[in-house]
Amino acid sequence: MGRSGQFVEEVRRLYETQKQALFSYALSITGERRAAEDAIHVAFCNVLQRSKPSGELRPYLFKCVRNAAIDIRRLEQRDDPPASLFNGKHGVDPVTRLQADEALSILTPDERECVVLKLYSGFTFNEIAAIRHVSINTAASWYRRGIERMRAMHKEEITND
Amino acid sequence: MTDPERHVDTSNKSLPNQSSSPSKGDNTGGGDTNADLLAALVDMKPAAPSEEFERRMAALFDEVQPSPAIWRRQIAAWQAVAACFLCGLGGFGASRYFQETVLVPQPETRTEYYIIPPASPIVRSAFDLTDPAPFREAASPPIQVVIQTADWDQQS
Incomplete structure (x- = not known):
């Protein structure tokens, strides 16, 4: 165990301020509330068992939550419609x-991940790119395309109505 | 090269305001209703984790919180020995400092020895001697009393 009291306290503080954003992000991946909670729990268990990462802690935590959420989604293989991301x-x-x-x-x-990270976690594209291991342009493209598709879909709905 | 951060951020920030000034030739949409949807998307309160989950996380943090480092720090052997020595020295000094000297009066020791020589008939019978001459002087010896006191003991 490479953890120190200071590191645990830092992670705890970050969790307190970011839990909402972490939950939204995990939920956008798993599509199920319980699985999203499990993903965050598993990710924090893993983080707290390791030593402090060299880079920034916040993107690192999101990256860990993403990995855990993907693992859980793979294991569960559900067919239910995804849970709402909103209260x-x-x-x-x-x-x-x-x-x-x-x-x-x-x-x-x-x-979806990119939009959620941008809108509900306040990440910059630089940070999103680091979390997703892609270039900043790719992250920005995902976000732009996502927003455009949502606009187009909504426009279509309005036209149909 | 266009900075993607600036480019997309600008478009994002303009989303809620598009209702008042929709851009011309925006082929991706953008009108009152679109802006309403996206503004609502930004403003909507995301779903919160359950209380049970909050408890799980609190328990996790409590569990992994290490005990104060001072109790887990390894101490060198010489430090332990030095600490023992100092504590012992301090304890000895304190006991000496606070010890009340109780003066117990020593009883005066006086021992009396009575030296009683045997009578000549007993000597003769004991050694089976027939001639009493060598024991004549010892036949009626005086009784000696030797008194031993503490002072005498110390002097001797």
């Missing part, structure tokens, strides 16, 4: 919520 309890219009979920669901996994 349905506190005065959110169900139609808007459904539209938002629908808009995100048409994206490819890469685009």
Whole structure:
């Protein structure tokens, strides 16, 4: 165990500030709340058993959560529709919520991850590129294409209505 | 080369405001409703993890929190020996400092020895001697008393 009290405290603080973003990210990958929670738990267990990474901790944690979420998704192989990424309890219009979920669901996994990381975690493209091991241009393209597809889909819906 | 961060960020930030000024020739859409959807997407409260999960994570952090490093630090043997020596020395000094000297009066020791020589008939019978001459002087010897005291003991 290479952990120190200071490292554990740093991870704990980061978890407290980032848990919402981490959960959204994990949920966007697994599509299921329980699996997303498991992914975060597994990722933090792994992180806390290792020594402190050399780079920045926040993108590293997201990367670990992503890996754990992908593993869990592979293991579970569910056919259910993905769970909503948004909170349905506190005065959110169900139609808007459904539209938002629908808009995100048409994206490819890469685009969805990128949009979620950008919109709900506040990452820069540089950080997203580091998390995904791709170039910054690729990360930016995923985001741009995702936003464009959601716009196009919504425009189509409006036209049909 | 265009900076992707700046390029996309700008378009992203303009999303909620597009309702008031939709861009001309925007072939990807962009009108009041699109802006509404994307603004709503940005503003919507994401789903939160469950309380049970919060408890799991709290338990995880409590579990991995190491005990204070001072208890786990290895101590060199010479440090342990030096600490023992100093503690012993301190303890001895403290015991000497706080020890009350109790003066117990020593009882005066006085021992008396009575030297009683045997009578000549006993000597004769003991050694089976017939001639009493050598023991005549010892036949009626005086009784000697030797008194031994502590002072005498010390002097001797």
